[in-house]
Amino acid sequence: MSLSPDTAAASDTAAAPGTEPGTAPPPRQDSGERRRGLPLAALLALATAVFVTSLTETLPAGLLPGMSHDLRVSESATGQTVTVYAIGTALTAIPLTAATAGWRRKRLLLTAVAGFAAANTVTALSSVYGLTMAARFVAGVAAGVAWALLAGYARRMTPVPLQGRAIAIAMAGIPVALSLGVPAGTFLGQALGWRVAFLAMTALTVVLLGWIVAAVPDHPGRPSGERPLMLRALGVPGVRPVLFVTLLFVLAHTVLYAYIATFLDDLGMGDRTDLVLLVFGVTSLAGIWVVGARIHRRLRALTVAATLLVAAAATLLAVTGDGGAPVYVAAALWGLGWGGLPTLLQTAVGDAGGDHADAAQAMLVTLWNVAMAGGGVLGGVLLEVTGSGSFPWTVLLLLLPVLAVVLAARRHGFPSRRPGA
DSSP, X not given: OOXXXXXXXXXXXXXXXXXOTTSOOOSSOOHHXXXXXXXXXXHHHHHHHHHHHHHHHHGGGGSHHHHHHHHTSOHHHHHHHHHHHHHHHHXXXXXXXXXXXXXXXXXXXXXXXXXXXXXXXXXXXXXXXXXXXHHXXXXXXXXXXXXXXXXXXXXXTSOGGGHHHHHHHHHTHHHHXXXXXXXXXXXXXXXXXXXXXXXXXXXXXXXXXXXXXXXXXXXXXXXXXXXXXHHHHHTSTTHHHHHHHHHHHHHHHHHHHTTHHHHHHHTXXXXXXXXXXXXXXXXXXXXXXXXXXXXXXXXXXXXXXHHHHHHHHHHHXXXXXXXXXXXXXXXXXXXXXXXXXXXXXXXXXXXXXXXXXXXXXXXXXXXXXXXXXXXXXXXXXXXXXXOTTHHHHHHHHHHHHHHHHHHHOTXXXXXXXXXXX
């Protein structure tokens, strides 16, 4: 997944919705705000943007044979189209967040989505490997802007008691992309050619641009002279624990997810990879629903539960010598734990960051993509050295310090009660 975090908006809403940086938040919400519900049309547009972001990153994984043939390179080289996307995001999320802090939020969102349309179109039409890699890098840059924008955008358009649920709706695009989008894109690519799959992404993105124009409200960026200070954000209590948990949790997940087809093949379940991923995707959606319903008062407990669920899934996979029912149970536990994690982490870092939430969100995006790239590399090394059976044990090893940090950060980072709860 790539998973993931309007960051300037996040800093505003960390104090109170509708207040500009540096102004005192109102002591209580008025009755009009309490009655204001979720702006579903706008939130679903954001969820579609998340879907486009996630699917653009992972779509090549199901289209490697056709892409490598047409680009006249090996499948291994074609697989680097996913890596270069993550690199583009990791390298540019922080500097672009700082550079665009003063932009109006809707303009910035439209620019990022237009970047996906352009990059996917070039990818679909290119027959030159270098040009394809450049287009994928541009897509990663657009993702860096989008991820640092979307969660805070959802927070800003929603009353405080509903902000967690709003982020959960926006982040639902991640498991939908992984569980339904990738298989659908793979099927389309096999039936009509991989280029058609990328052109279909372009068509969806063009529709999304119109949807954003029509349904998503605009908000101002930061006033001139107020730019996010990344290093200062690291000194805010609670930010570092959330970033640490993000790095290790995403690394653990990616080690297994990136090579799940190989892992299942070694268990004799290679022909059922799609069913296992479907179970994972459906339970991920259930996890998002649970988190959205409870996050306002139970962020800490939900984060602990997510860690334990994924650890339980890894344990089950580690001790399962054969395929069958235990693998599906593990996939269900994994999905329940993982599905709501982007919402939990982005909410936690937004709450912890306060006036520096925009910088903290940008760092979370960067670390998320560093962890994804690192998970792919670590998984490849483990596969060559110890075999796929080491993946679940590695997940468990990485989740131990995650659980310890979440439990320790009870005052800042993962408090028992969120601000305003």
